[in-house]
Amino acid sequence: MKINVEKCAQILKEQDNILILAHAHPDGDTVGGSFALCLALKKLGKKARVICADEFLPKYLNLIDGSLACCEAFEEEFIVAVDVATENLLGDLAEQYSGRIDMCIDHHGTNTGYAKYLLLNADAAAACETVLKVIKALKVKIDKPMANALFIGISTDTGCFRYASTTSNTYRAAAELVDLGADNGTINRVMFESKTRTYAALERLAIEGMRFYDDDRICVIKITQDMYARTGSSEQETDAIAPLTRQIEGVEVGLTFREKPDGTCKCSIRTLDSVNAAELAAAFGGGGHKQAAACRFDCGVEDAEKMLVEKASEMLSV
Amino acid sequence: MKINVEKCAQILKEQDNILILAHAHPDGDTVGGSFALCLALKKLGKKARVICADEFLPKYLNLIDGSLACCEAFEEEFIVAVDVATENLLGDLAEQYSGRIDMCIDHHGTNTGYAKYLLLNADAAAACETVLKVIKALKVKIDKPMANALFIGISTDTGCFRYASTTSNTYRAAAELVDLGADNGTINRVMFESKTRTYAALERLAIEGMRFYDDDRICVIKITQDMYARTGSSEQETDAIAPLTRQIEGVEVGLTFREKPDGTCKCSIRTLDSVNAAELAAAFGGGGHKQAAACRFDCGVEDAEKMLVEKASEMLSV
Numbered sequence: 001m002k003i004n005v006e007k008c009a010q011i012l013k014e015q016d017n018i019l020i021l022a023h024a025h026p027d028g029d030t031v032g033g034s035f036a037l038c039l040a041l042k043k044l045g046k047k048a049r050v051i052c053a054d055e056f057l058p059k060y061l062n063l064i065d066g067s068l069a070c071c072e073a074f075e076e077e078f079i080v081a082v083d084v085a086t087e088n089l090l091g092d093l094a095e096q097y098s099g100r101i102d103m104c105i106d107h108h109g110t111n112t113g114y115a116k117y118l119l120l121n122a123d124a125a126a127a128c129e130t131v132l133k134v135i136k137a138l139k140v141k142i143d144k145p146m147a148n149a150l151f152i153g154i155s156t157d158t159g160c161f162r163y164a165s166t167t168s169n170t171y172r173a174a175a176e177l178v179d180l181g182a183d184n185g186t187i188n189r190v191m192f193e194s195k196t197r198t199y200a201a202l203e204r205l206a207i208e209g210m211r212f213y214d215d216d217r218i219c220v221i222k223i224t225q226d227m228y229a230r231t232g233s234s235e236q237e238t239d240a241i242a243p244l245t246r247q248i249e250g251v252e253v254g255l256t257f258r259e260k261p262d263g264t265c266k267c268s269i270r271t272l273d274s275v276n277a278a279e280l281a282a283a284f285g286g287g288g289h290k291q292a293a294a295c296r297f298d299c300g301v302e303d304a305e306k307m308l309v310e311k312a313s314e315m316l317s318v
Numbered sequence: 319m320k321i322n323v324e325k326c327a328q329i330l331k332e333q334d335n336i337l338i339l340a341h342a343h344p345d346g347d348t349v350g351g352s353f354a355l356c357l358a359l360k361k362l363g364k365k366a367r368v369i370c371a372d373e374f375l376p377k378y379l380n381l382i383d384g385s386l387a388c389c390e391a392f393e394e395e396f397i398v399a400v401d402v403a404t405e406n407l408l409g410d411l412a413e414q415y416s417g418r419i420d421m422c423i424d425h426h427g428t429n430t431g432y433a434k435y436l437l438l439n440a441d442a443a444a445a446c447e448t449v450l451k452v453i454k455a456l457k458v459k460i461d462k463p464m465a466n467a468l469f470i471g472i473s474t475d476t477g478c479f480r481y482a483s484t485t486s487n488t489y490r491a492a493a494e495l496v497d498l499g500a501d502n503g504t505i506n507r508v509m510f511e512s513k514t515r516t517y518a519a520l521e522r523l524a525i526e527g528m529r530f531y532d533d534d535r536i537c538v539i540k541i542t543q544d545m546y547a548r549t550g551s552s553e554q555e556t557d558a559i560a561p562l563t564r565q566i567e568g569v570e571v572g573l574t575f576r577e578k579p580d581g582t583c584k585c586s587i588r589t590l591d592s593v594n595a596a597e598l599a600a601a602f603g604g605g606g607h608k609q610a611a612a613c614r615f616d617c618g619v620e621d622a623e624k625m626l627v628e629k630a631s632e633m634l635s636v
Contacts, residue, residue: 159511160478160479160480161478161479161489161492161502161506162478162506162507162510162511163503163506164502164503164504164507165503166502166503166506167496168492168493168494168496168497169493170493171479171489171490171492171493171496172489172490172493174479174486174489175486175487175488175489175490175493176486178485178486178489179486184482184484185481185482185483185484186482188479188480188481188484189480189482192480193477193480193561193564193565194565194567195565195566195567196567197566197567197568200525200565200566200567204522204525204526207518207522208522243511246511247511247512247513247518248513248515248518249512249513249514249515249518250515
């Protein structure tokens with residue numbers, strides 16, 4: 001059932017012992033939205049906590065002050081997913097919680113409507129834009145940790161206000177959060193202007209290995225387990241790699257393959273207007289947005305590359 | 319004489335045949351602010367044009383529709399400089415216009431007050447934030463070309479809303495300009511997500527040659543004439559290089575040297591809070607902001623590097 005912001009706030013007010021689910025391989029939007037909502041619910045005297053199949057990166061928790069979201073144990077009575085388009089994106093938590101999710105706050109047009117109540121704004125650049133509205137509708141005073149959490153979500157999901165998904169509402173939400181105490185300078189520096197030595201080394205290898213197809217309209221980056229070993233980097237550090245493909249002049253489809261320890265792989269897709277990334281990903285069981293999507297493969301990088309380049313090439317030729 | 323926005327608008331209303339000066343090696347803020355002001359003055363029926371010692375990059379003019387700022391010839395009666403902290407930043411135009419500038423609209427705290435009337439807001443992240451206010455005070459309806467021009471200035475001077483100089487007013491100005499028709503997605507992609515093949519090659523060489531000093535707190539990049547020759551790139555494409563230094567974990571001072579054809583050089587300085595970039599630049603006759611500044615040298619890169627690293631090291635040890 002689709003609901004609006006007011007209804008969402010009204011339902012949350014009536015609940016207690018609320019479990020909040022972030023999606024696996026958590027990004028700033030799911031972390032920021034989940035923690036901000038959790039902090040707001042706790043301000044209302046409720047018990048709430050955030051869980052995720054994968055660990056939260058310290059860079060997020062340090063900026064949000066994640067300790068504030070800790071809570072004595074409770075048995076969950078109401079389950080909310082934030083920024084989770086489909087239940088399988090919950091990763092290892094999917095089996096346990098599938099079919100049991102009461103509410104979802106999301107901005108993915110591809111949301112499957114798995115939750116009992118769905119608050120969806122597909123025009124929002126980040127789920128956090130909508131979580132901000134929900135917290136305001138809950139009449140909770142937004143403090144610095146909440147403002148930081150929401151700012152992280154909005155800033156990271158827009159590539160620091162860069163992507164075409166950024167609207168005037170996004171900039172306005174950012175202005176509001178800065179006035180509420182969000183440390184925008186620090187957050188943006190940590191999220192976008194900081195490279196660890198190991199990441200810088202991995203990025204250099206990735207750029208050196210770039211390959212181009214289809215009159216250079218398709219750019220492929222492959223990140224292998226061997227590259228992690230040589231640089232001391234890890235998959236957790238690879239989020240900033242995918243956008244590099246689309247930055248090169250003439251590239252319309254960027255494919256970034258990441259090899260898993262078991263030899264299978266995942267591909268992050270970045271496109272310009274000429275190809276719908278979500279459609280391309282969907283051809284291989286994945287999903288996402290118009291210009292940014294992802295899919296997984298049971299095969300190795302070389303085979304996956306062949307299939308995906310072929311499909312992308314087909315979509316470019318239409 | 320320092321003036322406020324209303325006084326600035328009032329003076330401009332009384333003038334005609336207005337020449338607008340952008341600073342040499344023009345960036346998005348001086349180009350965007352100059353053109354937006356020019357377009358606004360023309361809407362008021364005045365004659366106005368923009369000049370600069372160096373050529374405007376096509377990427378700016380294409381997005382602004384620079385042709386709109388063309389104008390039949392006139393003899394200038396009033397001269398306005400936009401985003402120009404000191405007269406010598408006018409480059410080859412400095413000799414001709416020094417001592418003759420009637421008005422300056424700027425956001426550099428280091429502005430020397432050379433103009434008869436100075437509208438200075440040192441808290442603004444971009445001169446364009448203030449130009450936006452001036453155009454509103456002139457009661458000119460802001461159209462898409464003006465909105466694009468102002469958005470370019472704000473977006474580029476903040477590294478796409480990333481730097482600590484970005485305030486809630488900056489985000490609010492961006493929201494307003496998007497509502498007025500600014501193509502934020504396209505502008506940000508062209509300014510921040512597009513690398514020519516030649517630039518990508520130059521960037522790779524620059525990163526390969528990075529050197530570190532002072533327990534890796536100082537990072538140096540050197541761009542030589544030989545590197546331009548090897549990659550087909552040029553100095554016009556190097557603006558995005560300097561920020562790369564400060565992105566590396568642990569780096570507090572980033573120095574990017576660019577060799578000139580005559581063997582002398584220029585250095586772009588990027589810092590974190592521990593060192594004031596403007597002060598460091600000032601030690602060598604340069605200037606700028608707290609975290610971003612620049613200076614020129616009459617010597618070659620190697621000698622300049624030695625002097626600047628020594629001074630930066632001294633400032634870090636305080």
